[in-house]
Amino acid sequence: MNMRAILLFTGVALLFVGTGIIQSWNVSLTILNMALISAIMALGVNMQWGYAGLFNVGIMGFVALGGLGAVLVSMPPNTEALAAGGLRIVAGLSLGAATVIGAILVFRKAGKWRGWAVAAVLFVGFFAYRAVMDPGVIAVEAVNPASSGNIGGLGLPVILAWPVGGLLAAGAAWIIGKTALGLRSDYLAIATLGIAEIVIAMLKNEDWLARGVKNVIGLPRPVPYEIDLQNSQSFIETVTEFGFDPVTASTITVKLAYAGIFAVVLIGLLWLAQAALASPWGRMMRAIRDNEVSAEAMGKDVTARHLQIFILGSAICGLAGAMMTTLDGQLTPGTYQPLRFTFLIWVMVIVGGSGNNFGSVLGGFLIWWLWVQVEPLGALLMEGITAGMADGTWLKGHLLDSVAHMRLLTMGLILLLVLRFSPRGLLPEK
Amino acid sequence: MDFLNALVALANFVIVPALAYGSQLALGALGVTLIYGILRFSNFAHGDTMAFGTMATILATWAMQSAGISFGVLPTALLALPIGIAATGLLLLGTDRLVYKFYRVKKAKPVIFVIASLGVMFVMNGIVRFIIGVDDQQFADGERFLITARDFRTMTGLEEGLAIKTTQVITVAVAIIVVAILFWFLNKTRTGKSMRAYSDNEDLALLSGINPERVVMYTWLIVGGLATIAGVLYGLDKSFKPFTYFQLLLPIFAAAIVGGLGSPVGAIAGGFVIAFAEVTITYPLKKLLGYLLPDSLAPDGLVQLLSTDYKFAVSFVILIIVLLFRPTGLFKGKSV
Structure with missing residues (x-):
């Protein structure tokens, strides 16, 4: 970690602290929890793209499989x-x-x-x-x-579901990798795009598996329920001693508990990823990425290594997907959009700095914060633009309704601008 | 008689819809394959280019309709098509200037182009949603049917009806005309020949004095035309919804790869392979088998091989099979 990284991470931390002070700590922690999960997804994609140059556009499918894993393990049979x-x-x-x-x-x-x-x-x-x-x-x-x-599921603790979600995603990745790796790079992209659509179609239609579009709700949680905390005498005594409102304190405690678990997973994965990158294995991966032909001449099996890292990266996405479903407490196949679960993660990796694990984590935090905050900011902007127009005109209504689509445009522009003017991202690979 | 009925049922539910759908896919795949041949990357923004072109055409159609212009029995959208094509061509030339040219000059790796096209896809998607919204738009007017099922039944005295929608006939007719013009252009004109030369061997083409920027410009214009026509035909036949157009990307890519990326003939063949496979596999065969088999063997269920929601799975499986056994596609495309 150099000066630049420390400064950037401090800056992002300030964004979250600022949200906490200006909006509320509940909002800030909600964004933080999803940002932690996004950072893990970005870490997985960075392994595939940054270490090996593999272009995966099916992240949504792997994330959804992780969510399915959470349901199949944790729901009562x-x-x-x-x-x-x-x-x-x-x-x-x-x-x-x-x-x-x-x-x-x-x-x-x-x-x-x-x-x-x-x-x-x-x-x-x-x-x-x-x-x-x-x-x-x-x-x-x-x-x-x-x-x-x-x-139903196996009725096991939900934490156990996380690695299972990773395994499911790894299985799907193995099938894709076996067929599409070793051919030209675009083919992998198209094949992953396809598998993602199919996974979602399966989740929506196979009602016997996870209820399809009827959604599975009420997944067990690894942390206590707010209502239990509010009814617990010792909890109320502790928080009132510090001068907090018990209801707010209970919601914040739950979110902090989630954030704690997620942070442990993220730090563990980050440590593993860094260790792997510094090991001979990581050097080999980068050698393959930078020049496949010479790596092959050195006796490295390029396709097998690619398959390995593709499975690893997808498994991490699956793990993150299971964590996300746990955080939501429900599996809602209808809400899986490629834009949100595939392309947004790509923006995180590219903006953060492909090839640099810390960069992906930074990108995950920063872009997720932007993704959540761009909408109110866009609404504010639009209200500013339309303020001079007469009420009830067609254009004014249309512009105000279109605010929701601002995100697409912004994310696309960010991706294009970073790719063009700063292709190595905020934290470049050394 | 039963055999005739079965044939009519097959034509009504499988052959006619698949012919129309196949023509739409073929036109889409032609655009993808041209970009692949000349610019050498898989354009992920193609689905959204189609959506943009269709949106421009719809807006022009609405303007014409409110001005009282109509095309008689044919949909007004066909009259508005040139406006849509012009708008899409301008948009594509603009994105090329702003986005792709930079990487072309730098000779960036193909995957960088693909990522850039992803960004373009986002922006185009945003523009389309911003202008027309995310809802379904029906913009077909004029005569709805060429033959209705009831007319067909009274005409032939068969039990089964055959309905042919005007849009289906228009789709096939327009596709044939467009493909004929395209092949004439590629094979007979100077510009078309220079495009093929550039696609075959870039260095040799440059040596013989072909201006690459000109080739690229014509490619984008042709792609804009093909994408708009494909999108409008699809929208006339079904309906226009931005998200569906994004999802069309998968069958279109599958069609282009099945035919062989970079091969125009392959793209057309691939489009029909995918369309027929998709429609046949998701169509309930009960009626057909009921006519063909003796009563004792007639099936109880719908005999639908896969539910329609899995139509993407069909293109995907075909794609996987081709990648496994013949990565260059049916008509030897490139597979660098």
């Missing part, structure tokens, strides 16, 4: 639904997996008719899978559709 269709679903999924593995095995056995043989295996397997799976899905979705209608 829905025993009635499991009894109704659980076995069939497990059998159906295994059948589907067996079909794919069978097709791959048939394909490996080279022969004259192998194309047809693979097609036949897939065709039969698909219908068998649907035949076994569909009744199970219908049975599960019929159980209490208004309140559940899904298989």
Whole structure:
């Protein structure tokens, strides 16, 4: 950390302190919590882009898979639904997996008719899978559709769900990486764009899994509930002793608890990432990024290394996704927008300084703060512009309604300007 | 009779819609593939370019409608198309000057161009939402159907009806005309030949005195035209919604890659492959099988292979298969 980094981090810290003083500490901590998660996502993307030059535009999909992991681990199991269709679903999924593995095995056995043989295996397997799976899905979705209608989860503590979310994302990343890595760089971008859309489509439609667009709400929390704190005698005594209002104090305590857990994860990951970057492995990665041909000539397996780092980076995004779902306490597939979960993270990495872990973290904090604050600022600006216009005119109403779209424009401009005039970002790689 | 009914049902629900959708995808993929061939990057802003062009055309259409201009049985949007194309062409030339030219002069890596196009996508998306909003816009006017299902039934006496929308016919007709002009331009004119030369071998083209900036300028203008036409046809056929246009990016890329990036013929073939696969796989086959199979074997369920919400999965799976087995695409494109 040099002088520049310290100054910039202090500046961002002042933004949050300023928000706390001018608006309220609740607002500031809400932004901070999501900023911590965004910083972790940016760290994952920076591994892929900064260390290895891999262009991933499917961050949203990995984040959503992490959220699914949180639901599947932490929600209580829905025993009635499991009894109704659980076995069939497990059998159906295994059948589907067996079909794919069978097709791959048939394909490996080279022969004259192998194309047809693979097609036949897939065709039969698909219908068998649907035949076994569909009744199970219908049975599960019929159980209490208004309140559940899904298989529920394992009922384990939600913290355990975070690594599981990472694992789910890593699995998806393995499939993508296996196919698209080793080809030209744009292909990976297009393939990740596709997988993200499919993950979201799956979350929205597979009601048996996580209730689809009906949303899963009320995920267990790793921190106490505000209402419990307000009812606890010892808590009230402690805060009134310091002269705080118990209600405000309870909300702030909960947010601080979240911030504490998230900060521990972030610092741990940052330490690991820095250690990895300084190790021989990190040197090899940078060598591959800077010149693939010579790295290959030195005997490095470029595609395998790329696959490795792509999986690692995606797993971190999945972990962050699980943390985000925990913080929200709900999984709402309808709210996953590529703009918010993919491109915003890219802006963070590029603005912060690609290749520099501290830069990504800084970008995460700064851009998230801007993302939240640009809207009120934009509204203020628009009100200023339209102040002179007569009330009720068409243009005035249109301009005021369009404030919500200012974010897109601002983020796009920030990305383009930084890429053009300061491509190494706020904290350049050494 | 049953066989004829099955054929009509197939035409009504699969062949006609897929032909129209395929033409729209093919025009979109042609734009992507041209940019790839000449400027050598995958343009992520293409979906939003289409949205911008469509928006400009819609605004011009509204202006014409309020001025009392109409195109008879055809949609007014076709008259407004040149205005939309001009606006989009200007926008693309502007973004090239402001954004891409800098990286071209610096000979930046293709992935930097892709990131820049991402930024452009944001800005264009913002502009479109800012001007027209995020809601659905229906702007088709004129005659709705060429043949309605009821007319077809009384005409032929078959049980199944075949409805052909005017917009579907217009889509296919316009696509054929545009593709014919494009291929004539690329193969016969001096500028078109210099574009192909530049795409094949940049250094050799420069040596023989081709002005790269001119080639790039014509490429953007043609791409603007193709994107606007593709977008307007899609909007006429379905409806205009900015977010849908962003999502069209995936099938369009899939079409361009399936055909072979950089190959115009491939882009057209790819567009139809993707469209037919998507429509067939998400269409419930119950009716069709009901006609073809004896009653005892007729299926109970809908026999829909995948629900329509998974249509992206279809393009994606085709994309993955092509990447795995034939990364250069059907018509040998580039795969550097």
